[in-house]
Amino acid sequence: MQYEAPTTIDQAVALLNNTGNASRVLAGGTDLLVQLRSGMIEPELIVDIKKIPEVRTILKEDGKYRVGAAVTGAELGEHEDLKAAWPGVVEAVELIGSTQIQGRASLGGNLCNASPAADAVPALVAAGAMCMIAGPNGRRELPVEAVCTGPGQTSLAPDEFVVSFLFPIPKPRSGDAYLRFIPRTEMDIAVVGVGIHLSLDADGVCSDARVAVGAVAPTVLLVGESAAALVGTMVDDAAIEKMIAAVRGSCDPIDDKRGTVVYRTQVAGVLAGRVCRIALQRARRER
Numbered sequence: 001m002q003y004e005a006p007t008t009i010d011q012a013v014a015l016l017n018n019t020g021n022a023s024r025v026l027a028g029g030t031d032l033l034v035q036l037r038s039g040m041i042e043p044e045l046i047v048d049i050k051k052i053p054e055v056r057t058i059l060k061e062d063g064k065y066r067v068g069a070a071v072t073g074a075e076l077g078e079h080e081d082l083k084a085a086w087p088g089v090v091e092a093v094e095l096i097g098s099t100q101i102q103g104r105a106s107l108g109g110n111l112c113n114a115s116p117a118a119d120a121v122p123a124l125v126a127a128g129a130m131c132m133i134a135g136p137n138g139r140r141e142l143p144v145e146a147v148c149t150g151p152g153q154t155s156l157a158p159d160e161f162v163v164s165f166l167f168p169i170p171k172p173r174s175g176d177a178y179l180r181f182i183p184r185t186e187m188d189i190a191v192v193g194v195g196i197h198l199s200l201d202a203d204g205v206c207s208d209a210r211v212a213v214g215a216v217a218p219t220v221l222l223v224g225e226s227a228a229a230l231v232g233t234m235v236d237d238a239a240i241e242k243m244i245a246a247v248r249g250s251c252d253p254i255d256d257k258r259g260t261v262v263y264r265t266q267v268a269g270v271l272a273g274r275v276c277r278i279a280l281q282r283a284r285r286e287r
Contacts, residue, residue: 069108175282
């Protein structure tokens with residue numbers, strides 16, 4: 001197995017282009033190294049992207065936040081501006097693993113590992129984040145919800161990788177939140193995870209909403225019907241109940257050791273109600 005640590009995007013793309021499916025991208029490595037040691041994968045080439053400055057920086061530019069794909073959870077948690085703008089996203093990332101893992105685990109890795117239960121992904125989807133993807137044909141933007149196509153599978157070509165995430169600067173009177181349910185008190189895989197982002201107009205009426213649910217389907221779900229139940233309302237109890245019903249109606253989970261289909265579906269609704277009220281409280285504070 002060969003190891004390379006390019007210092008530019010072009011170098012990384014060229015390496016991936018030469019090996020295709022036989023290569024893997026290394027950012028934090030908290031999933032990749034486990035897979036290597038267990039023999040799940042045997043790539044010919046590991047391309048370590050951490051020496052590329054663009055994937056390791058957080059910038060505010062052109063009305064957006066640009067967060068490098070290899071930025072760690074610990075670094076996100078220390079970025080006060082991003083925490084203030086997107087607290088739900090940062091809270092979700094901070095739930096990934098222990099303190100030691102936080103120093104390594106990356107936003108890009110959590111997405112591209114393509115686990116249906118990944119904590120960062122519902123929050124990213126709710127935030128409307130976009131991925132900047134580099135490949136031999138140049139760069140392209142893709143919504144986060146379009147990256148994962150199934151457990152362990154993505155829509156990226158073998159010679160492409162995620163360079164950064166683009167977050168819009170939130171509108172006034174906006175708020176987001178993320179919660180998950182796990183069997184233990186910490187450091188476990190989500191039974192269900194829910195991310196919600198809300199925007200209110202000057203009268204307190206919901207003008208925009210995004211509701212994302214994880215671990216209840218092969219990929220994270222962006223539930224348009226749930227968002228529609230909130231838009232145009234004061235996000236009162238009746239609207240929230242309609243949103244909850246739509247969340248439960250969208251669920252298509254599996255039975256496994258962490259929960260049954262019925263249990264996950266029920267928990268998804270409970271969490272959605274809680275997350276919605278947190279996001280609403282944050283949006284009202286931003287008046």
